[in-house]
Amino acid sequence: MKISTDFPKLETKRLVLVSPLTYGFDIEAAYLDPDKHSFLDANPDGDSLWWSIAMIIGHWRLRGFGHFAVMEKESGAHVGLVGPWFPKGWPEPELAWHLLNGFEGQGYATEAAQAVLDWLFNENGWDGAISLIEDNNDASIALAKRLGASPEGEFSHRLGGTYRIWRHDRSLFPAPQSEVRS
Amino acid sequence: MISIPSLETDRLILRAPHADDLPRLTAFYATERSHMVGGPRDELETWDALAKRLGHWAIHGFGLWHLTERASGAFAGWTGMIFAPGWHEPELGWTVMEEAEGKGLAYEAVLSARAYAARHQGLNGVMSYIAHANDRSRALATRLGAAYEDEGELLGKRCQIWRHPRVEEQA
Numbered sequence: 001m002k003i004s005t006d007f008p009k010l011e012t013k014r015l016v017l018v019s020p021l022t023y024g025f026d027i028e029a030a031y032l033d034p035d036k037h038s039f040l041d042a043n044p045d046g047d048s049l050w051w052s053i054a055m056i057i058g059h060w061r062l063r064g065f066g067h068f069a070v071m072e073k074e075s076g077a078h079v080g081l082v083g084p085w086f087p088k089g090w091p092e093p094e095l096a097w098h099l100l101n102g103f104e105g106q107g108y109a110t111e112a113a114q115a116v117l118d119w120l121f122n123e124n125g126w127d128g129a130i131s132l133i134e135d136n137n138d139a140s141i142a143l144a145k146r147l148g149a150s151p152e153g154e155f156s157h158r159l160g161g162t163y164r165i166w167r168h169d170r171s172l173f174p175a176p177q178s179e180v181r182s
Numbered sequence: 183m184i185s186i187p188s189l190e191t192d193r194l195i196l197r198a199p200h201a202d203d204l205p206r207l208t209a210f211y212a213t214e215r216s217h218m219v220g221g222p223r224d225e226l227e228t229w230d231a232l233a234k235r236l237g238h239w240a241i242h243g244f245g246l247w248h249l250t251e252r253a254s255g256a257f258a259g260w261t262g263m264i265f266a267p268g269w270h271e272p273e274l275g276w277t278v279m280e281e282a283e284g285k286g287l288a289y290e291a292v293l294s295a296r297a298y299a300a301r302h303q304g305l306n307g308v309m310s311y312i313a314h315a316n317d318r319s320r321a322l323a324t325r326l327g328a329a330y331e332d333e334g335e336l337l338g339k340r341c342q343i344w345r346h347p348r349v350e351e352q353a
């Protein structure tokens with residue numbers, strides 16, 4: 001599973017997605033400022049948020065890919081983190097998403113996730129992708145369904161927690177007909 | 183990508199943590215020796231820890247350098263500034279692999295890291311947490327000119343706080 005460029009940048013109708021390792025990107029301001037937006041469904045423990053963000057960043061360096069920082073094109077506002085997630089011990093590369101409070105209900109997670117899946121399947125030749133979602137996470141399940149994913153088995157995290165494996169459907173992200181692929 | 187500077191001393195290179203360090207790191211974190219620095223850890227936890235070290239650099243602009251012995255190319259440990267949740271202020275920390283001990287390498291590495299932190303990372307007159315049982319670290323801290331300051335606590339464990347002398351900021 002590889003990624004084709006050092007500094008990938010994706011664009012959708014309303015959003016721009018960049019690597020948080022892009023030169024000049026202020027990670028602390030975007031995700032770790034307690035006075036700004038927090039993540040939806042976030043663990044209220046600020047410490048574990050810091051470690052999660054550190055891991056998301058480090059993952060980019062170790063894997064060559066990771067969560068994209070998602071921003072509103074027009075306002076530049078941070079919307080959240082969406083991207084491929086594959087730490088050591090993960091069953092398969094996963095499409096993961098973390099939306100910031102205040103951006104729900106606008107279809108942003110769907111738009112960003114679709115852009116990332118399209119990019120993974122078509123620009124990077126990925127064969128498949130899953131998302132790991134707890135059965136009580138209604139919002140994420142709804143998003144997985146909107147993306148056309150189907151539930152299959154379960155994955156038990158070594159730190160506890162059981163997740164259902166939602167498999168994304170590659171056929172829903174066909175390569176554009178008009179492009180010549182080398 | 184994150185830009186982590188490399189430093190050179192007479193016998194060492196201080197450089198970015200790297201995936202190639204994983205086998206040595208994993209072996210270290212399986213030992214008793216690692217218990218004073220967050221161990222024991224299994225292979226997956228070690229991978230996570232390495233990712234977090236890299237993330238720390240990106241968030242703060244400082245962090246732990248991994249050490250390579252120039253003569254042998256061997257991984258010798260790590261040193262640098264740490265400021266993670268639970269830390270009261272940025273800490274100058276170090277861990278030396280057993281095979282690299284007794285040669286003054288830790289002194290060389292920490293001296294270099296401390297000077298760089300003061301001159302380029304805005305961190306001077308820094309502190310180190312030292313476990314009460316860690317005579318080796320206490321001896322090194324003393325050799326570095328640091329002095330015992332206070333009792334402290336890190337992540338639920340009581341320890342000592344040692345304060346380093348300020349470094350001349352003009353190189």
